[in-house]
Amino acid sequence: MxxxxxxxxxxxxxxxxxxxxxxxxxxxxxxxxxxxxxxxxxxxxxxxxxxxxxxxxxxxxxxLLHSGARYAVKDQESAIECIEENTILRKIAPGTFEENDGLFVAITDEDVEYSHAFIEGCAECGIPTQQLSKQEALRLEPNLTDDLILAVRIPDATMxxxxxxxxxxxxxxxxxxxxxxxxxxxxxxxxxxxxxxxxxxxxxxxxxxxxxxxxxxxxxxxxxxxxxxxxxxxxxIRPSPGVMVAVRGRWCNMVINRLNTSSDGDIVVPQRGLSVIGTSSWVVDDPDNLGLPPDHIQAMYNHGTMMMPVLKNAPMRAAWSAARPLIxxxxxxxxxxxxxxxxxxxxxxxxxxxxxxxxxxxxxxxxxxxxxxxxxxxxxxxxxxxxxxxxxxxxxxxxxxxxx
Amino acid sequence: MAERDVVFKVLRYKQGETVPHYDTFTVKTDENTTALVALQAIRRDDDPSLTLRHSCHHGSCGTCGMRINGEEQLSCVVNVQELGTPTVVVEPLQNAPLVSDLVVDMAPFFDRYTQPEMPYVRQSEFMPEADVPDGIGHYTRYENCLECGLCVSACPVMGSDASYLGPAAMAAAWRVVAEPRGSDPEFALNWADNEHGCWRCHVAYECTEVCPSDVNPAEAIMSLRGELTKRKFRRVFGLGK
Amino acid sequence: MQEYRTTRDGVRGERPLQAWFDVRKRNLGSWAFAINRLTGMGLIVYLVLHLIVLSTLLQGEQGWDKFLEIARSPFFLAFDIVLIFGILFHGLNGIRVALIGMGIGAKNHRSLFWVLMFIGAVLLVVSAWKVFTI
Missing domain, CATH: 3.50.50.60 (FAD/NAD(P)-binding domain)
Structure with missing residues (x-):
């Protein structure tokens, strides 16, 4: 029964x-x-x-598997979402990430100034940070610029x-x-x-x-x-494309971010034997027709080189555009x-x-x-x-x- | 910006048809236009029914492999103007079932590829002089293989032995032998040790020639042979396993 | 062994001959592979012909002498050169494949190919000279 x-x-x-x-x-x-x-x-x-x-x-x-640190100052809602999901994804998708963490690098006085708000913002969002001196950071990533003043380690990863x-x-x-x-x-x-x-x-x-x-x-x-x-x-919805440039050579093992407000060319993500420099940002109407502005490609090189001079002469593998679906x-x-x-x-x-x-x-x-x-x-x-x-x-x- | 019109001759096929045919399209290109972007422009402006695979657009995902002017390439890193031909012939990969237009069925590829448990993340060999942060065992990175199937398409043996394990899968098997990382090298070796495995290769080296990601499958297959030969000799002369 | 799906799809079946001999846009290794197949088949054909020719011995001395006459003609001697090329190429390429399979020269298979082919070319010239002067 x-x-x-x-x-x-x-x-x-x-x-x-x-x-x-x-x-x-x-x-x-x-x-x-x-x-x-x-x-x-x-x-x-x-x-x-x-x-x-x-x-x-x-x-x-x-x-980039975001730690959320990029948004910790200006867009904390996104930052909190990121760190939560970052933790969950590592758990439910083991073996999917290059789990090398990331660095936010300060190379100007303005960057150093920003670092206070940054570390505070990360703390508010629950993103663990570890401040590193120039020497400590260079030991981890020897290709960083000599202009480096300080760096902050955060749990980014490559996906x-x-x-x-x-x-x-x-x-x-x-x-x-x-x-x-x-x-x-x-x-x-x-x-x-x-x-x-x-x-x-x-x-x-x-x-x-x-x-x-x-x-x-x-x-x-x-x-x-x-x-x-x-x-x-x-x-x-606003299709908002960005240009990214992949160069040959893995010039860093950790994800390298510029320790400042979000801007063009503020990130280098290592992936296999490539390093990806990103990202610019503009808006279009048709997500099927993004184009690829040549000056954006040059801008990626220029900004990337500020953090890692070695990128200047790294041969390009590809440059492409992708449309973010921003609200x-x-x-x-x-x-x-x-x-x-x-x-x-x-x-x-x-x-x-x-x-x-x-x-x-x-x-x-x-x-x-x-x-x-x-x-x-x-x-x-x-x-x-x-x-x-x-x-x-x-x-x-x-x-x-x-x-x- | 040097704009130029380039003619694309694209293989077309839909399910249910008996034979494929070619369609030609004219595409405006500039000095940065890749074959993939040109094909997407064709789909957008001329024929929305054109099917092709693509994802990352920078030679990292391995989905956009096709034959461009007869050579296996990742279309996302092929500069159209640098090809230098007035007409660009685009065809799907060989040695895989054709689904439609430029799309082939990757299932046979992955059926082989997933046989030995093949890890996907390896220890990074880049910048050995760098320290590793506290709490991280060692720097890791993805395996080189993009699972794009170019090597399988270019291999002359795949065309005559449908059960051949193929270059990509055996390269991955050799990676397991060379660096087990928790997987079983014995299984990988035994898996490759048969008449459709590493002994079938005829050393044409086309897989290595077309590989977009420095995997060098030919050398891997030869390494499997070498390792197996060594073991067989030992067994014959009673030197244990 | 697991059964794998074949590449037969009704539209593009298996085309071994094309896969073997279509060397358009292909590299050195494919040329070596294609010529190896050709010379291999050629040598089999030769072996059969050779046996047929030898069988003329069964017809007695006269038949054999008649054949020798043909065999001494320059035209026939040129065929011998082709035969020697086939033997040298197939043999030396076979050595290359075997060496690479044992891990010798796997990194520079091109150089290995050209070294062996150089040896082959020298042997071919020497044999040609011998064939026409003896």
Whole structure:
């Protein structure tokens, strides 16, 4: 008798859990982490991405696992998110990071002046710091400039911009998420106020078909404005590109940051046998057409060289642009994007008269899991599902499991 | 800025078709335009149905491998104007199932690649003169291999032995033997020791020629052979394992 | 052993001949590989021909002398040079592969190739001289 009631309960919960179908638009870090989160909460999930996973913004960043120190003075909300997620990611994705920590280096008196506010800000946000003298820092990183005055060590790390999120995709796929790549959303279907599904085109076969959905999450990053246009709602997103330059040679083992307010060329991230110098910042309207201003490439070299003179003659491997999805008025006059917050937001568009359509955007690679948790909470609340988030503990599969 | 129009001849194929064909597109390029950026411009301006893989745009993720003018390359680090040809021919990698256009199925590659448990982070050999901060055992860095599949595409043996383990996987296996880091070198050696493994290689060295990340798979395969030969000799002459 | 999916996909099947002999845009190693295959097949064909020719011995002295006459013609001697090239290339490249496989010259396989080919070229010239003067 007990076993029958357990069976009934199992069938019933199984029915409830598989009944709701969520479609995620966008196969970046956010979409992948959200798919993973929702799958762990027992939902049926389909993720559509018009290209390869992580082909938009996610794969293109400089590969920094933020400690949050960069934002500890001016954007503490982001800083706290970063240090929390930094700690969680190291736990759930072991073997994914070059765990060499980072240094913030002061090379001018102005930098030294800033260091007081910096160390204070880090303390307020819970980011551990260790102040190093010039000699101590040079022993760790011999290629730092001789102009170095002091350095602060913080728990940055290098991540592989593609493979870290790929672990979320791999795990989601294993847990039953249907990941449809090269599948572009053509239209979002609506019945009255409620969205009912998406019309997609599979670019590998040219087939156009519909996917029904109880709820749609727009996780298209810099493209989320375009996706929101399809249902006629507004997402305040500013595609804000940055130029990065990868040079040949691993000129440091730790992540080297400039100890000052965020500016062009203020970071050098070592990755394999390369060193990546980043990042400039401006704003565009079309995330598909970023361009690559040559003066930005030169600026990366110039600023990087101030921290590490050896970079001056390092041969260039590649220069590229990536669009951050920053939250800010979509058609505003902001011209650099630096003043926009790096935190994330989840929008339920029910206030704008559309039911069943949620946008998660903003944020950064380091906070992908946190963004997913926030979005999954909104999704579950809307669907009336009371399942806790499990992504803080669930250890992810290796990235290779995604393809194999 | 020296702008120039370059013609791209791109292999096209969609699921269900019997044979691929080529489409030509003209792309405006400047002195910084890479083959990948040009292909993205084609997708944006001419044909949204063009499929290709890409992610990091700086030769680190290994997704954008393709054959450009017949040579295996990461398209993100190929400067179009430096190619010097009026027409650039772009084709998908060989020796992998074709999905569509420039996209190939990497599953067979990763099926082999994940066989021995191959660690992904290694001890950094850069700047050995540097101290390591307190609380960190040693500086670490990622393995060189980008898992891009260029070596598999360029290998002449892959074309005639579908079960061949291939250069990338065996290079990774040799890394496990050379530096186990908690994995089992015996397993990796035994795994490569068969007629589809390191003995199948014919020393064409194409894998090493096309590798964008200094892995040198050919030397790794030869090292596997050398190590196995040594062990077999020892076994034959009863010198223990 | 795990079963692996093959590369057959209906569109681009396995094309071993193309994989072996398409040396466009390829490097030294592929040329060595391709020529090695060619000379290998050539030597097999030669071996069969050789056996057929030897079998003329069964027809008695007359048949054999007749063959020797043809074999002494300059045209036929030129074929001998091709044969010697095949033997030298295949043999020396085989030595190269074996050496590299034992870890000798794995780092400078190109130099090893050219050293062996130089030896081969010298031997080829000497043999050619011998063939035409004896």
């Amino acid at each position: 007990t076993s029958i009631s357990i069976l009934c309960l199992w069938l019933f919960t199984g029915y409830i859990m598989s009944n709701y179908h969520v479609v995620i638009i966008g196969g970046g870090g956010t979409g992948g982490a959200l798919a993973h989160d929702l799958a762990l909460r027992g939902l049926r999930v389909t993720l559509v991405e018009r290209g390869e996973v992580t082909s938009g913004t996610t794969g293109r960043h400089h590969g 592989d911009a593609m493979r870290m999120p790929l672990r979320f995709f791999a795990t989601a796929k294993k847990n039953g998420v249907d990941i449809k790549t090269y599948t572009e959303v053509l239209a979002i279907r609506k019945q009255g106020e409620a969205v009912t599904g998406v019309q997609v085109k599979d670019h590998t076969s040219g087939k156009v078909y519909d996917i029904g959905a109880d709820l749609i999450v727009n996780a298209a990053g810099p493209w989320s404005g375009k996706v929101a246009d399809m249902v006629g709602v507004e997402v305040p 800010g008025p979509r058609k505003a006059d902001a011209d650099t994007g630096r003043e926009l917050s790096r935190t994330f937001k989840c929008f339920d568009h029910v206030d704008e008269g559309v039911e069943g359509f949620v946008t998660i955007t903003g944020g950064k690679a380091t906070t992908l899991r946190g963004m997913a948790e926030a979005a999954a909470n909104v999704v579950c609340e809307k669907l009336g599902i009371e399942e806790p988030c499990r992504t803080r503990e669930a250890v992810l599969l290796p990235h290779t499991a995604y393809y194999a």
